[in-house]
Amino acid sequence: MRKPLLVTDFLDRARRLYGEKEAVVATDGERFTYGELGERVDALSAALEARGVEQGDRVAVLDPNTHYQLETAYATMQLGGVHTPLNYRLTPDDFAYILEDAGVKAVVADYEYAEKVEAVRDEVPTEIFICNDADAVDGDWEDFEAVLDESDGEYDRPEMDEDDVVTINYTSGTTGDPKGVMRTHRNETLHAYLITIHQDIADDDIYLWTLPMFHVNGWGHIYAITGMGATHVCARGVDPAYVFDAIQTEDVSYFCGAPTVLNILSNYYEEHEPVVTGENDVRVATAGAAPPEATLRLVEDEFGWYLKHVYGATETGPLITTSDFRRFFDDEDDARFAVKKRQGLGFLGTEIRVVDEDGEEVPRDDATVGEVVVRGNQVMEGYWNKPEATEEAFSERLEGFYHMGDLATVDEDGMIAIRDRKKDIIISGGENISSIELEDTLFDHPAVAAVAVIPSPSEQWGETPKAFIVPENGDPENPGVDPEELTAFTREHLASYKVVRRFKFVEELPTTATGKIQKYELRQQEWDDEEDMVGQG
Incomplete structure (x- = not known):
């Protein structure tokens, strides 16, 4: 027997088997069972359908880790739409590009971030704008709860194929414009099965949302946690x-x-x-x-x-x-x-x-x-x-x-x-040096709270390592350690050609919403006056 692999099955299963069990603990403490979550999702599906959202249309959601993100994702997918989560750390210009590139028809945004979309509203093809607190933002936004209250929850679920694209996740765009990663029902379903196995996800799990839901659909946890009937505990940051x-x-x-x-x-x-x-x-x-x-x-x-x-x-x-x-x-x-x-x-x-x-x-x-x-x-x-x-x-x-x-x-x-x-490897005098190895070494020094190492231009070697360090005491002006001491520390633990001699103390390192250090920003600063990079980082 062949049964199509559809992401809608995850919520369907949870509603059928765990309808009276707790599904979501909201950021304000409100709690929903899977039965209640399903009813809210149906209401939003019906409301989006009434506003013209059809199978294949892209629906973007700009939201921290709240239940609105989960509801919008499943409401979109029940209509055969394409869930398009947005990174809330991006700029209005980034959103203008993504909304145009994906041809997004509807946006559901959190009150804290809606202004970033409002700023480019006239530049994008989007027609429907919904906010979880419309009174808190400027512009013509429908209120999420009012939209649900006015909905009868009746919608037509189309026939879907497991090879249909169901999500588009935009990459961070560290080189050029962001790219939209297309993922199908089959991709998402099998990935969710895999993390359920390898992450030992069970129905009695209580999962805390510290990982952004927008980030590859929360590593697939919007599906796996739901499908297993476990509990989502939401957190805005x-x-x-x-x-x-x-x-x-x-x-x-x-x-x-x-x-x-x-x-x-x-x-x-x-x-x-x-x-x-x-x-x-x-x-x-x-x-x-x-x-x-x-x-x-x-x-x-x-x-x-x-x-x-x-x-x-x-x-x-x-x-x-x-x-x-x-x-x-x-x-x-x-x-x-x-x-x-x-x-x-x-x-x-x-x-x-x-x-x-x-x-x-x-x-x-x-x-x-x-x-x-x-x-x-x-x-x-x-x-x-x-x-x-x-x-x-x-x-x-x-x-x-x-x-x-x-x-x-x-x-x-x-x-x-x-x-x-590949772009972070340091090529110094023809030798390849791992920035990760240097970071691990420097992090062992008690005066170092965080560190990122990048290639820095060198007339003698082409490139040489440079470390950006957040000091343990939090004060880059008086970090409690001098560069000479750190150089000596690396000399004790590393081969001579890997020794770090250049340092900059900073208050913080640039990071993505998932906490990954954005080295490309540091590289751009360091190589701004150079015509080329040895390692093309």
């Missing part, structure tokens, strides 16, 4: 006091946090010593570059949380690997941190390779560097209206695999470890 309070009072069992989020929580804990668990054990997923080992030790040994390290990209679902394969480490052995810092092995049904410039797999010596490529059912359909970019992404080194742009090694067990982004 990463406020450490709120996070620790929610973990305790709501008995949170699971959340996601980038390394910078874990650092924020660690710093708050060291100053305030909050309660770190409720009645449930806590597990936390972190992604991308691994947190420093000191953070891992604090999270696991002192907080008592179980940490899972995962890896991926917007184009890949996002998640494609994890280091959480229990036969490769012992929970009681400190050696487990060396495994957990790796990006690990591929998810079920996911083919991961690390290949050289000829597309050949590198040896499992944990030394030879190649680019990570992936093939799997969770990988995107392609880029919206960008066939050339799609072709390049799937063919540069190895035909038919998506090219991640990350450089990695592979150990004897087949576990990958990211050494750097």
Whole structure:
């Protein structure tokens, strides 16, 4: 039997099996069962349909992690529409580009961010504007609750195919304009199945939304948590006091946090010593570059949380690997941190390779560097209206695999470890230097709270490492450590050609909404007066 894989099945299942169970804890404390959530979603579907939204139309949502984001996503998808979540950190010009590029028909925006859309309203094709607090914003916006109150909840759900595009997620646009990543019902459904397995998601989970829902549909958690009948605890941002309070009072069992989020929580804990668990054990997923080992030790040994390290990209679902394969480490052995810092092995049904410039797999010596490529059912359909970019992404080194742009090694067990982004590798005097290795080293210095290392122009070497450091005391004018001391520290721990001699102390590092450091901003500042970059970063 073949049953189409449709994302609408996730909420349908939760309503059918968990209708009386708690689905959502809103940011204001209001609570909804899955039955109530479903009724609100139906009402919004009917309202959007009455306003002209049809199958295939794009509906954008600009919202922090509130129940309005969840409701808009499912209401759009029930109509056969294309859910288009927006990064609330972007500028009005960014929104103008995305709304025009995607041909967005309707926007549902949070009151805190609606003004960014209002500023470009006359420049975009969008016809429908809904806000969760229309009285709080300027312009002609319909109020979300009023729209629901006026709706009878009756709508026509069209026949859908699993290969229909159901979401468009725009990348950060670090090079050129943002690209719209198209994902189908099949992509999203199979990815949700995979994270349900590899993240151990169960119906009694209580999930705290510290990860932006807009970010690749919250790593697929808008589907997996819903489909399993677990509970969503919403949060408008990463406020450490709120996070620790929610973990305790709501008995949170699971959340996601980038390394910078874990650092924020660690710093708050060291100053305030909050309660770190409720009645449930806590597990936390972190992604991308691994947190420093000191953070891992604090999270696991002192907080008592179980940490899972995962890896991926917007184009890949996002998640494609994890280091959480229990036969490769012992929970009681400190050696487990060396495994957990790796990006690990591929998810079920996911083919991961690390290949050289000829597309050949590198040896499992944990030394030879190649680019990570992936093939799997969770990988995107392609880029919206960008066939050339799609072709390049799937063919540069190895035909038919998506090219991640990350450089990695592979150990004897087949576990990958990211050494750097292709654009972040530092080529100094012909030698390749991993910025991640330098950052890990500098972070071990007690005066360093956060660090980003980029290539800096050098007449002698072409490029040389430069570290942007947030000092532990928070004062870049008097950081409590001088560059000479930090240079000596790196000399103690690194090969001579990797020693860092250039530093800049800053109050904060530029980050994305998910907490990833935006090195491209630092590179642009550093290379602004240069004609070219050695490593083309």
